[in-house]
Amino acid sequence: MKVAIHQPNFIPWIGYFHKMANCDIFVILDSAQYEKNAFCNRTKIKTAQGGQWLTLPIETAGKVQQRILEAKIQNPKTNLPKCIKTIELNYKRAEYFDYLFPELKEILKKDWQYLSELNIALIELIKDKLGIKTRLEIASNYNVSGKSTELLINISKIFNADVYLSGGGGEKYQDEKAYEESGIKLEYSDFIHPIYPQLWGEFIPNLSIIDLLFDCGPDSLKIILGNNRSNKL
Numbered sequence: 001m002k003v004a005i006h007q008p009n010f011i012p013w014i015g016y017f018h019k020m021a022n023c024d025i026f027v028i029l030d031s032a033q034y035e036k037n038a039f040c041n042r043t044k045i046k047t048a049q050g051g052q053w054l055t056l057p058i059e060t061a062g063k064v065q066q067r068i069l070e071a072k073i074q075n076p077k078t079n080l081p082k083c084i085k086t087i088e089l090n091y092k093r094a095e096y097f098d099y100l101f102p103e104l105k106e107i108l109k110k111d112w113q114y115l116s117e118l119n120i121a122l123i124e125l126i127k128d129k130l131g132i133k134t135r136l137e138i139a140s141n142y143n144v145s146g147k148s149t150e151l152l153i154n155i156s157k158i159f160n161a162d163v164y165l166s167g168g169g170g171e172k173y174q175d176e177k178a179y180e181e182s183g184i185k186l187e188y189s190d191f192i193h194p195i196y197p198q199l200w201g202e203f204i205p206n207l208s209i210i211d212l213l214f215d216c217g218p219d220s221l222k223i224i225l226g227n228n229r230s231n232k233l
Contacts, residue, residue, distance in 0.1 A: 002187075003161035005029050005139070005152055007068060008119040009039040010056060011126070011208045015167070018191040018224050021132045023165045027155055028123065030069040030116040031140045036060065040068055041115055043208040047090045048200050051207065054086060058115060069140050071115040084108050087210065094199055096217030100129060100210060126209055130221045149175040153182045163187055194223050 004023040008030050009016060020026045034040060042055040057074035060066075073079060084105050091097055103125055112118040124136065139155060146154045156164050161184060166174055168189045179186040193205045197215050212220050 001025065001159060001161045002163040002165055003027060003156045003159050004165040005155055006167075007032050007038075007040055008116045008123060009043070010041050010115075010119050011043045011054070011122055011210055012039065013043070013206055014193065014209055014212055014224055015189070015191045017126065017130060017132065017209055019165060019167060019189050020127065020134050021130070021221065021225060022189070023134055025135045025137055025159050025161070027137045027139055027159075028120060029139045029155075030067070030120070031144075032068055034058070034066050034068045034071045034115075040071070040119065044206065045087065045090055045208055046198060046200055046204055046211055050200075051204050052090075054083060054208070056080075056083060056115065056118075069114065069116045072113055073115055073118065076112055080108050080112065091199070091210070091214045094214035096214055099217040100213045103129070104210065126213070129213060130209075130224070132221065148173070149178045153178060153184060156184055157182070165189060192226065194226065196223050 002023040003025045004019045005027040006016060006019065006029060008028045041058050042053050044051050045054050046052070056079055059072045059074050063070070087104070088101065091101070104122070107118070107121050107125060120138065127134070127136065137159070142155070142158055144151065144154050144158060152164060163185045164179060165187050166189065168191055174186060176186055195203050196212060198204065198211065199215065212223065216223055
């Protein structure tokens with residue numbers, strides 16, 4: 001059983017879903033501490049002027065150490081419609097705009113208060129549009145403790161995992177000896193960012209998954225997994 005674990009990022013980048021597609025269970029770590037200026041409330045899209053951050057402001061006053069599942073969207077009745085408008089403005093010319101936008105809009109226009117609930121709904125939508133069959137689990141549904149590597153190992157044990165799939169940059173922070181002692185094999189993602197057709201000129205990597213879906217539609221998962229692509233970064 002191969003498990004991967006990641007925070008519920010806001011409409012994440014392509015590598016997030018590559019990792020999801022290459023494990024048996026993907027655990028959304030909504031119980032982790034919320035970090036300002038990380039990827040839980042922002043993602044990058046492409047515009048005629050280049051890459052642009054798409055950000056959902058979060059209520060942070062007096063909430064220095066709140067968990068992701070406790071983070072509330074600031075003024076959602078204003079900021080969520082602005083998010084919809086920004087996406088529509090920059091991608092309405094994309095070949096597969098209608099492949100994703102109506103369902104994306106339907107989720108974003110709901111009366112969300114908590115960031116993690118919105119992000120999980122968006123992640124589930126993207127998973128379904130890509131055709132990924134991996135089982136999703138939510139960390140806060142389980143009574144699990146620990147920090148850093150210890151927490152990841154403890155979550156993996158809940159699902160009887162014998163392999164933990166880490167992101168490609170995990171070598172910098174993973175305690176590899178701890179995995180070995182726990183009997184769980186540590187693997188690192190082999191994701192290589194593909195080049196695919198984009199709007200607005202020169203190719204920009206590391207954008208939100210919606211950029212790929214709007215431009216490539218039903219071929220997106222093949223591109224993520226490395227099939228039928230002529231080039232890569």
